[in-house]
Amino acid sequence: MEITEGLFKQIIENSLEGIWIIDDRNESVYVNPAMSRMLGYSPDEIKKTDLSMLFKAEDLKTLLEKLESRKRGQSEKHEIRVIRKDKVVIWTLASCYPLFNQEEKYIGSVGLLIDISKRKRSETLLDAQRNVFEILIRGGSLEDALNELLAPIEELVDGMLGSILLLDKEGKKFTKGAAINLPDAYMEGILNEPIGPEAGSCGTAAFKKELVIVSDIENDPLWKNYKELALSFDLRASWSCPILSREGKVLGTFALYFRNIREPTVYELQIVKDVTAAAALSIEHINMLHQQESLLKKEKKFNQELELLAQARKFLANSLEYEKVLKNIPELIVSHFADWSYITLSDENGVLRALTAATTPESKEFLKIFEDFKTDITSPHGLPRALREGRSILYAHLTEQDFNTEGEAWPKLGTRDTEYVSGIRKLGLRSYMAIPMIVRGEALGGLIVASSKEGRHYTQSDLALMDEIGRSCAMAIDNTMLYRDAQQSIQNREDFISVASHELRTPLTSLQMRVDLLTRMMEKSEFCEEFEAKIRPLVSEIRPDVRKFTKLIETLLDISKLRANKLHLNLQEMNISKLVQEEVNRLKPEFDLQQTPLRISIQEDLFGMCDQLRLQQVISNLLANALKFGNKNPVEFEMIGNNERITITVKDYGMGVSSEDKLRIFKPFERAVSDKNFGGLGLGLYISQQIIEGHGGTILVESTLGEGSSFIVELPRR
Amino acid sequence: MSNKQVLVVEDDSNIREVLKLALEFEGYEVILAKNGREGLDILPSSKPGLILLDLMMPVMNGWEFVEEIKKHPEYKSIPIVVVSAYSERAKAIECNKFVQKPLELDTLLKAVNENFKE
Numbered sequence: 001m002e003i004t005e006g007l008f009k010q011i012i013e014n015s016l017e018g019i020w021i022i023d024d025r026n027e028s029v030y031v032n033p034a035m036s037r038m039l040g041y042s043p044d045e046i047k048k049t050d051l052s053m054l055f056k057a058e059d060l061k062t063l064l065e066k067l068e069s070r071k072r073g074q075s076e077k078h079e080i081r082v083i084r085k086d087k088v089v090i091w092t093l094a095s096c097y098p099l100f101n102q103e104e105k106y107i108g109s110v111g112l113l114i115d116i117s118k119r120k121r122s123e124t125l126l127d128a129q130r131n132v133f134e135i136l137i138r139g140g141s142l143e144d145a146l147n148e149l150l151a152p153i154e155e156l157v158d159g160m161l162g163s164i165l166l167l168d169k170e171g172k173k174f175t176k177g178a179a180i181n182l183p184d185a186y187m188e189g190i191l192n193e194p195i196g197p198e199a200g201s202c203g204t205a206a207f208k209k210e211l212v213i214v215s216d217i218e219n220d221p222l223w224k225n226y227k228e229l230a231l232s233f234d235l236r237a238s239w240s241c242p243i244l245s246r247e248g249k250v251l252g253t254f255a256l257y258f259r260n261i262r263e264p265t266v267y268e269l270q271i272v273k274d275v276t277a278a279a280a281l282s283i284e285h286i287n288m289l290h291q292q293e294s295l296l297k298k299e300k301k302f303n304q305e306l307e308l309l310a311q312a313r314k315f316l317a318n319s320l321e322y323e324k325v326l327k328n329i330p331e332l333i334v335s336h337f338a339d340w341s342y343i344t345l346s347d348e349n350g351v352l353r354a355l356t357a358a359t360t361p362e363s364k365e366f367l368k369i370f371e372d373f374k375t376d377i378t379s380p381h382g383l384p385r386a387l388r389e390g391r392s393i394l395y396a397h398l399t400e401q402d403f404n405t406e407g408e409a410w411p412k413l414g415t416r417d418t419e420y421v422s423g424i425r426k427l428g429l430r431s432y433m434a435i436p437m438i439v440r441g442e443a444l445g446g447l448i449v450a451s452s453k454e455g456r457h458y459t460q461s462d463l464a465l466m467d468e469i470g471r472s473c474a475m476a477i478d479n480t481m482l483y484r485d486a487q488q489s490i491q492n493r494e495d496f497i498s499v500a501s502h503e504l505r506t507p508l509t510s511l512q513m514r515v516d517l518l519t520r521m522m523e524k525s526e527f528c529e530e531f532e533a534k535i536r537p538l539v540s541e542i543r544p545d546v547r548k549f550t551k552l553i554e555t556l557l558d559i560s561k562l563r564a565n566k567l568h569l570n571l572q573e574m575n576i577s578k579l580v581q582e583e584v585n586r587l588k589p590e591f592d593l594q595q596t597p598l599r600i601s602i603q604e605d606l607f608g609m610c611d612q613l614r615l616q617q618v619i620s621n622l623l624a625n626a627l628k629f630g631n632k633n634p635v636e637f638e639m640i641g642n643n644e645r646i647t648i649t650v651k652d653y654g655m656g657v658s659s660e661d662k663l664r665i666f667k668p669f670e671r672a673v674s675d676k677n678f679g680g681l682g683l684g685l686y687i688s689q690q691i692i693e694g695h696g697g698t699i700l701v702e703s704t705l706g707e708g709s710s711f712i713v714e715l716p717r718r
Numbered sequence: 719m720s721n722k723q724v725l726v727v728e729d730d731s732n733i734r735e736v737l738k739l740a741l742e743f744e745g746y747e748v749i750l751a752k753n754g755r756e757g758l759d760i761l762p763s764s765k766p767g768l769i770l771l772d773l774m775m776p777v778m779n780g781w782e783f784v785e786e787i788k789k790h791p792e793y794k795s796i797p798i799v800v801v802s803a804y805s806e807r808a809k810a811i812e813c814n815k816f817v818q819k820p821l822e823l824d825t826l827l828k829a830v831n832e833n834f835k836e
Contacts, residue, residue, distance in 0.1 A: 509821055510732040516823030517740045613818060 018092075018113040021099070024106055026051060026067055038092070038115055040085035056081055056089065070098040070109040079116065088265055089158040091120035121156060121271060128152045129278045133285065142166070142286045146178035146279065153275050154180060157268055159258055161235070163187065164243070164279050165202050166252040167195070174202065174252070182257060186233045190226070200226040201240035202253040209250055211272070213239045216261045230257075237262040241276045243283060251283045305465045308336045312469045316476035323355065326473060329447065330358035333469070337462070339363040339427070339452040343473070344375055344383065345445035352377060352384075352414075352445060363452060369423035375414040375446075382414030383446040386434040392467045393434045396457050414448075428452040433463050435470035439478040447473060498560035501553050508553055512546050519543055558687045559668065569611040569694045576615070576646060576715070577606045580639055583616040587623050596627055597634040606641040608717040614691045615715075618699075621684040622650040622711050630654035633708070645697075646715045653708035662701050723747045724830065725766040727757040727783065728801070729775040733821075737770060744827055746834075754778030758786055761793055768834045770826075773802040773811070784811055797833040801826065 012019055018035030022028055028046050036043050039054070052060055059081050066076065075097035081089050092113040099108045128149050135145040150162040163179040173194045179187050195203040204222050205212040214220045215237050217230045223238075230238070240255040254276045256268075264272065315328040330341035342357035352375035359366045377384045386393045395402075395412055402412040403425045411421050414434065432450040436443065447470050451458060522536060561567045581602055591598040626635040630652035638649045657665060668686040685699075692699045696716045703709035724746045728734045731752075738748045749764050751757035755778040757769070769787075773780035780800065788794045798813040801821060815829040 506730055507732065510730070510736050513733065513736045513740065513821055513823050513826075517736060517743065520740075520823065521743060 018111075018115075020111045020113060021108055022051075022067065022111070023108040024071070026064065029108065035113060038084075038090070038113065039082060045085075054083055056083065066096065067109060070096065071106045073098055073100075079120075082113070083158070086265070087158055088267065089156075090115055090117040090267075092116060117267060121267075121274070124152045124156050125271075125274045125278060129281070132278065132282045136282065136285055136289065142283065143176065143178045145282050145286065147180055149275065149278055149282065150178060150180050153271065156271055157256060159260070161257040161259075162275075163202075163255045163257070164252060165190070165206075165255070166283065167206060167250055171195075171206075171250060174206075177252075183233050186229065186235070189229045193226075198222050198224065200230075201238040202255050205240040205242045205253050205255075206250050209242050209244065209248075211239070211241045213264060215239075215263045234259050236260050239264055239272065241272050243276050243280045245280060245284055251280060251287075254279050304336060305461075308332065309465065309468055309472075313472050316472050322473075322477045322480040325476060327356040329469065329473060330356055333447075333449055333466075334358045334360055337451075337456070338449045340366045341447065341449045342370060343445060343447050345477075346443055350377070350443075355445070363427055365423070366427055369420055373415070373420060374417075376416065379414050379416065380410050381412045383434045383436065383448060384414055386436040386446060387438070387443045390436065390438055392436065392463050392470060394458055394460065394463045395432050395434075396459065398430055398432070430454075431457040433458050433466050435463075435466045437470050437474035437477065439474045444474055444477050446470070494560055494563050497556050498564070501556040501560065504553050505557070508546070508550055512550055515543050515546050555683050555687065559683055562687065562690050567690060567694065569614060569691070571609045571611055571695070573607060573609055574612060575605060576608050576610055577602055577604050577639065579610075579612050579616060580619055580648070583619045584623070584637060587620060591623075591627060591635070594627060594632065596630060596632050598623075599634055599636045601637070602639040603641055606639070606646050606717070608641075608646060608715060610695060610715065611691070615695075618688040618691050618713065619648070621688045622648075622713070625684065625711070626650050626652040626654070630708070641717065643717070645717060648713040648715075649710055651708065651710040656705040656707050657701055657703040657709050658705045662703065665701070666699075722834065722836075723749060723764055723766040724768050724770060724834075725749045725751060725757060725760065725764065726770045727751045727754060727775070727780070728770070728772040729753055730772075733772075737826075740823055740827065741770075741830070744830070746830070752777075754780060754783030754786070757783055761790075766796060767836055768830055769796055769798045770830065771798055771800050771813070773800060781811055784813065788812065795835075797835050799826075799829045799833055 012032050015032055016034055018038045019030070019032040020028065020035050021030040028049070028051075031039070031043050031046050033043075036046065039046060041049065046054075051063065055063055063080065066078070069076075075095075077093065077095045080092055080094050082092055083089050093116045094111045094113045096109055096111045098106055099110055101107050128151075131148045132145045135148055136142075146164045150164065154160050154162050161179070161181045163177055163182050165174040165177040167173070168175040174191055177187055177191060190200070190202070193199065193203060195206040197204060197207055198221060199207065200223050201212045201214045212222065214222055217223045217227050217236055217238055220227075223230065230236075235257045237258040237260065238255055240253045242250050243252045243254055245251050254272065256264075256272065311332055312329060315325050315332065316322075326343050326345075330343060333341040338360075340357060340359040340363050343355045344352040345355045347353050354370060354373050357367060357370045375383055377387075379385065381395075382393070398412060403421055405411055405416050405418050405421050410416055413421060413424065415421070429450055429452050432448060435447040435449070437445050437447065447466065449458070449462075449466055518539060522539065526532075527536075558567065584598075584600055584602070588598060623635070623637065631654040633653035635653075636649070636651040638647075638651070640647055666685050666689045668683055689699050692713055692715070697714050699711065699713045701709055701711050722745060724741050726734060726737050726741070726748055728737065728750075729752055734750055734752075738750060741748045749760055749766060751760050753775040757771075758778070771780050771783065778786075780802070784798065787796070787798070797815075799815045799817060800811055800813045801817045814833045817826050817829050
């Protein structure tokens with residue numbers, strides 16, 4: 001094949017790359033058909049068009065510099081924008097090299113151009129999206145992010161003024177928007193306008209959920225209500241695309257404005273589609289962030305509330321003096337979320353009196369007006385209302401009118417005292433809660449929590465929290481009162497026992513002696529038959545009864561001494577073996593009488609410090625118990641000693657003591673079995689334990705239910 | 719008249735009376751005093767072989783009475799049996815026998831019989 005000039009021309013004319021030849025005076029001398037198609041001009045038109053019309057000003061400068069370097073023989077490849085005849089700017093990749101004649105003189109330069117707009121658009125969009133997300137992730141506002149999206153797009157579509165408008169939650173109107181080059185005054189004009197079927201490009205696009213192209217604002221019916229506004233800013237065309245969430249909900253619109261009447265090209269429609277998708281992602285992202293943030297905030301608030309509640313309960317559980325612990329509550333509340341808080345308590349006449357108040361440092365003036373403060377229980381508002389209605393009351397937003405005291409008017413407070421009301425007003429009360437403290441229908445008082453901080457208005461959830469604290473306070477008061485009542489009852493009982501037993505003792509002593517004497521006299525005399533048969537048995541029954549009675553009174557006396565801490569031990573060094581033996585011997589006849597074997601093993605001559613009478617009392621008590629609960633099985637009494645201690649064990653084979661009763665039986669008025677089965681006051685073991693512990697020793701029980709018990713006394717031999 | 723005299727110093731009239739009955743039944747002659755002071759006043763005109771003494775009494779209590787007795791050479795050897803509920807403090811008193819209230823007559827009479835000095 002012969003390569004001819006005609007063949008070259010054929011190749012050039014059919015090339016898909018644009019070929020553009022510029023001469024040494026920078027005038028276009030040739031473009032091939034592909035170049036002509038790319039620019040939208042005919043080859044002849046291009047030859048007549050100045051380069052400044054074909055390139056953007058900033059690009060032209062670079063181009064001319066590059067053409068200069070061509071003269072020095074330089075070739076290169078670079079990206080450059082070209083303005084098409086329809087004013088659309090396209091990106092091209094240009095491979096350029098110089099042309100020299102045979103004398104090696106520069107005669108021009110040739111450029112081979114490829115349209116890379118599509119790639120460039122994708123790159124720009126990707127960059128823009130990346131920037132948008134960076135801004136959002138760094139915590140920037142949605143407006144900033146959307147502006148970041150708009151800026152490169154405005155460069156991509158020549159002469160375009162972009163805006164992104166956001167719909168409100170109800171989807172009724174645009175409330176916010178981003179725009180870079182659109183005049184602010186124009187934006188203000190369209191924000192807060194309702195969307196609708198004929199509400200300009202954006203309003204209509206949002207309403208119809210479809211792309212709206214208005215190429216001529218002045219003559220389009222969709223713009224009839226807004227065209228004056230638009231024309232006053234020289235806006236002639238407006239295309240708008242709804243931004244849809246993944247669920248298909250309209251989030252906003254992306255609009256492109258032009259100062260000339262214009263239809264979009266396919267290329268521009270693609271941009272609209274891409275930008276809208278990016279905007280949708282950004283808006284959804286920020287909405288999600290907001291949701292997360294509000295969830296976090298809620299969680300934080302919830303945690304704070306929990307902490308407040310826990311602290312309040314801790315305070316309230318701390319002490320049984322409610323006056324003291326209640327003082328902590330307002331302070332605690334103020335530290336969490338109030339400017340001042342106080343508690344009033346009802347006195348015996350039902351008058352609500354101030355107990356305690358706390359304030360922030362800024363609101364400490366409150367303490368001055370609080371000094372003489374008295375709640376007026378006739379008030380239709382505040383705490384009096386809360387107490388009447390038996391529920392917490394929230395005053396979320398107080399206005400000037402709510403402080404009105406003129407004429408018959410009641411301010412929304414628990415008093416209409418003008419000094420107090422004006423003081424509160426001066427402090428800037430905005431919102432408050434009145435929490436009643438009620439227990440079993442009795443109004444104890446109440447808690448007030450007040451806010452004067454700008455923007456802090458209490459809500460129902462705050463009210464619920466305070467309600468909980470109010471309930472805890474009321475419970476604390478109630479518990480204290482119950483405790484005090486119980487204490488008083490115990491004191492009364494002990495006073496009664498003490499007085500009764502002392503008063504009974506003297507006549508009882510004389511009664512017992514008389515009975516003893518009577519018995520003695522009767523033993524030494526003989527009487528008539530009838531007396532012997534009827535009266536003697538009767539009289540001899542009196543003595544054991546009186547003995548029991550005496551014993552009972554002695555026990556009660558011991559108890560009142562113990563309770564009053566007046567049980568003094570008279571400790572002396574003595575032969576404990578001997579005194580224990582004496583006591584066991586004294587009780588032995590009682591065992592014989594009840595046919596209960598008593599096995600005794602006492603180590604001799606164990607000396608130690610003890611109160612003889614008290615120790616004998618313990619022995620007597622333990623043996624009496626063994627006899628009483630031992631089911632007539634043998635009872636074993638053992639006493640052994642070493643250098644350090646003496647151990648006395650009283651073992652029976654009776655009913656035994658369950659493990660949960662093992663501690664209980666040593667408490668006053670306790671018995672392992674019900675009163676019906678066995679008589680007595682249930683004080684013996686308690687007294688015994690007190691006596692043994694007074695000796696520095698211990699007493700405990702080892703037992704298996706149904707098999708018997710061992711009471712073990714250990715005494716130190718000091 | 720037996721010369722087995724016992725002086726009972728006791729403020730409670732009921733107990734005083736029953737002590738008198740019981741001691742007389744045992745064969746003693748009983749002189750009564752309502753408190754330590756009366757007891758001291760009565761001593762010169764009597765000659766008891768034992769004093770039965772309560773501690774808690776008005777005017778002059780048992781501790782003060784014993785203190786006075788021990789100062790007199792002719793009285794200080796008279797045996798004393800103390801009858802009291804106040805075991806702790808009663809132990810501190812100088813006496814021959816301590817009998818715990820509430821009284822058991824047998825115990826009391828045994829103490830008197832054992833300690834009586836002709």
